[in-house]
Amino acid sequence: MKFIPKEVIKIINKYHVKKSKLLAVLTDIQAKYNWLPPDAIKLVSEKLCVPLIDVYGVASFYHAFSLTPRGKHIVTVCSGTACHVRGAPIILDRVQDQLGISPGCTTKDDQFTLETVNCLGACALAPIVVVDGHYHGQSTTQKIDLVLTKYKKKKKRKPTKKSRKKK
Numbered sequence: 001m002k003f004i005p006k007e008v009i010k011i012i013n014k015y016h017v018k019k020s021k022l023l024a025v026l027t028d029i030q031a032k033y034n035w036l037p038p039d040a041i042k043l044v045s046e047k048l049c050v051p052l053i054d055v056y057g058v059a060s061f062y063h064a065f066s067l068t069p070r071g072k073h074i075v076t077v078c079s080g081t082a083c084h085v086r087g088a089p090i091i092l093d094r095v096q097d098q099l100g101i102s103p104g105c106t107t108k109d110d111q112f113t114l115e116t117v118n119c120l121g122a123c124a125l126a127p128i129v130v131v132d133g134h135y136h137g138q139s140t141t142q143k144i145d146l147v148l149t150k151y152k153k154k155k156k157r158k159p160t161k162k163s164r165k166k167k
């Protein structure tokens with residue numbers, strides 16, 4: 001999605017241009033664009049009178065924020081010890097093959113970003129893959145194929161008359 005200054009100003013105004021609402025402002029921008037575009041960060045810095053370095057400090061501290069463009073769907077493969085010994089490397093290979101990208105990358109169509117994490121704190125469910133916040137425990141390559149296929153189909157699905165009316 002293209003950065004539009006007016007949209008970011010609207011978010012800043014929603015929080016009454018308060019410095020103390022920096023985190024909320026960045027959260028909303030992240031939700032809107034799926035990342036924090038540099039121009040948006042600069043605008044936030046200017047409008048809230050917070051030094052640019054401090055805005056970047058907050059943006060880079062929290063894992064929820066991304067300073068690089070991310071796909072519509074975030075696929076996270078846990079590669080912590082428990083997941084590793086239960087097959088995470090095989091799962092990761094399959095996800096890479098399915099999406100055609102390496103960890104840290106986004107597909108050309110901006111649909112998927114692949115990430116790895118060291119432990120999700122749910123080792124009993126190892127190996128785990130998380131897609132858009134949904135945990136898929138005791139994953140196998142077959143299960144992951146089905147999950148990714150479902151998300152790929154979501155992209156291709158054309159709007160029905162019913163869904164068009166809702167807008």
Ligand code: FES
Pocket residue numbers: 078079080081082083084118119120121122123124126127128
């Ligand atoms: S190692 Fe994967 S959840 Fe802990």
